[in-house]
Amino acid sequence: MRIYRRPNHFLQNVQVVAVGSSYLVQSAAYKMQASRARLFKEYKEVQREKSADPDIQLVCDDSNIFKWTALIKGPSETPYEAGVFQLAFSVPEQYPLQPPQVRFLTKIFHPNVHFKTGEICLDILKNAWSPAWTLQSVCRAIIALMAHPEPDSPLNCDSGNLLRSGDIRGFQSMARMYTNLAAMPKKG
């Protein structure tokens, strides 16, 4: 018999009493408590370090701690510079053992981002995930991906082909056009 400590924070009543020691019970108990607890820690961290990383602004959904959105700034010296891109996070119950699902809400022209759905092809969001990553560090990784596209495993083939054929200017002007169309903050 294993009794988990009841978390003493504002999150909804999490009451977990796991009976028996089988893996399923144990891991179910783990994910119910641990994912919430961990997300709450991350939430507090984000609140405290609000100004630590000016490129990333992570916001938790008011009613659901498993839904997050982020605003990230396009890295400088790339066609995404000056753009602000919105990301949607959907965190699974097994978090942080399983990676969060992330997609771009803002239209972006990038070889590793699906042009229609905004789905992102990034190894750390798939098989190279490690529980040591946080939502904040995932944002960092996505910014790095924007600066260093991986044209050999493209989700957006048009974009990938431009880069692979060496047409850097063509790629950059397309990417810049979509940044200007979709990612520019409204003035005023």
Next chain:
Amino acid sequence: MDSEDDMHDANDVEEFYSSDDYDDDDDDDDVVVESDNDDYAYDNDSDDASGKLTSIRHQKNYTVLKEEDIRQRQEDDIARISAVLSIPRVSACMLLRQYKWSVNNVHEAWFSDEDRVRKAVGLVEERAVESQNDKELTCEICFESYPVDKINSASCGHPYCCTCWAAYISTSINDGPGCLTLRCPVPSCDAAVSQDMINTLVSSEDREKYYRYLLRSYIEDNRKTKWCPAPGCDCAVEFDVGSGSHDVSCLCSYSFCWNCTEEAHRPVDCETVSKWILKNTAESENMNWILANSKPCPKCKRPIEKNQGCMHMTCTPPCKFEFCWLCLGVWSEHGERTGGFYACNRYEAAKQEGAYDESEKRREMAKNSLERYTHYYERWATNQSSRQKALADLHQMQNVHLEKLSEKHKIPESQLKFVVEAWSQIVECRRVLKWTYAYGFYLPEHDNTKRQFFEYLQGEAEANLERLHQCAEKELQNYLGDGTSEDFNSFRTKLAGLTSVTRNYFENLRVAMQRVGKRARPKYEDQVKARRIQAVEFVIIALISGKWDEWV
């Protein structure tokens, strides 16, 4: 007839295939044919020769490993590495896994560049995080603080609480064999998660899974071992790569080809077999249905399914042939004379007289390529089921009838080996014969000489096998019932003789087929020996079949 030459060459060959490694305690009761025939009353010489030929066939170039053998070997390898490199057992285990369980490769890599190997495997010695004297540490997964005794870490020192470790390892184990190379959760950290941590942190169920993966990796990663593909069999087979025939026989009595892990198919090569099996899976279902439910149009040979209506069939354009479904005859000849339009008495009458020649029809149909396939497939499948039956009979013989026979005729069971040997021969020959049909299907049709030669040998071999099978199955029944002992002696001579003759025929067939389809080049001296046997056989066959002038 050919016993003298056969014996001579067979003895020569024997010198090359030293049978020292023949595993005597092998209690495989399936197809191993003993070669000591001293009990036999009939012509010892000829049997001795062919007996040796079979022993070549059964030379052991492989070892069957039971689960405990595998564990033992794995343990031995780990212990050896651990002793030579003076590292802990668990580290030795990780090293071996990285180098596909090859002790030599581990030695080589380790002594050429230990640091690189350590890094690749994750045996990091320096700690990335210095242990502090804090009373409490923060787990970097759940971000909670824990007293130091609730915190665990790999050799790198990155601290995580035991609950998070357990969940992290469990997730990885349930994801598959990748758990064997599990690293510290910090993405940039190479430190491996050791077996010690797995032992202490996860549930017994997961631990069992982990060790199952570890055992499997010993067989699956190793170039020289493979699992027996028979369902429910836990044995593995270690094969001396590059040593002749790929056919191996597991302790569960299943024989398979070590190269392609299909059922044993010597003398047909793996490529032909895989083509044939693919064709069977793609077509056999269709084929069975077509055979059961359709008849070919007598004119254009397209299969036709009759789903309703009268016997008056009209084939679809452009053929438009009109015929009777029952007798497949021309419809214009049907009418009152033939018993009305709905029942063809021509067909009934012909069937009664036996004039309705099935085989004639079959031969006509074989022109069709679909029918050609059916022709081979049917024979392949029939021999397959015949072999299954023979295998069952062999076991029945060994377990029940042998004792009965021994009691009835007052002969010790040791002298009844020839019966078992005959049945073993039947089982083996059915297997070979089965695959010759796959071979025949792929033999180029235009290559007439080769085809005729092959079909001639196949026909001879098959006829002899039928004689042997008939003798072992039907005539033996008499001696289980009545029948005197004198009769039994002559039966013994006959059956043993047939066994030996059949063996020779199949050996010829095998040699002829492998000469054509040889892929891997054997060692030079083996080649020379084989050439000599082939040359002698060729002459014999040419002379027997009266085709000397045609071929030479």
